[in-house]
Structure formats: structure tokens, C-alpha cells
Amino acid sequence: MPPWWAPAEPSPFETLLAEHRSSSRPTNPFQRRARLLQALWRCEQGLPIGEHRGRPLGSRLAIPAAKDTLSNYITDGVRALARREVARS
Numbered sequence: 001m002p003p004w005w006a007p008a009e010p011s012p013f014e015t016l017l018a019e020h021r022s023s024s025r026p027t028n029p030f031q032r033r034a035r036l037l038q039a040l041w042r043c044e045q046g047l048p049i050g051e052h053r054g055r056p057l058g059s060r061l062a063i064p065a066a067k068d069t070l071s072n073y074i075t076d077g078v079r080a081l082a083r084r085e086v087a088r089s
Contacts, residue, residue: 013032013036016036017032017035017036020036020039020040020043020058021039021049021056021057021058022035022036022038022039022057022058022059034059035058035059036058036059038058038059039058039059042058042059042060042061043058045071047061047062047065047066047071048061048062048065049062050062050063050066070082070083
């Protein structure tokens, strides 16, 4: 057992957050879990990582890739609707 002053090992959850660059400082556990799920989804889709204040953040999609592909809209139907609405405006 390490001495009481030794830093604690990070939890598996904290390790996942760090691996997926999702460890920005959200204010509550719900936000931390949501950002991790966003980062995992982005990785599964093969989408490039975005930035927040000049630093990589796994829960963000890279611009202009997200803008060009509308990859932040999850279904093809929603992407098509977004394209139509933007074209009308």
C-alpha cells in the first residue's frame, strides 16, 4: 500500500478521458461522461479531432471537415434537411 501522501492512481474512467483527450474541466459528472461518449463516437466514425482554445479536444469535431461533411448531424436524413434549410436561407 502506498503511503498516504502518494498520488492516487487514476481511475479507469479518468484514464479513458485522458486517452480520448476529453478531460476538459466540465462542472459535473454528467458532462464528463457525455464528453467521453462524444469522443468515443467521433473515434468510431473515424472523424478528425477538433480543438478548443487551441488544444485538441476529443469531444469536438475538426473544422472545416465537420462543416463540409455535416458529420455532426448523425443521420443522412438530418444532414439532407440541414443542407436544404441552409440553401433556402
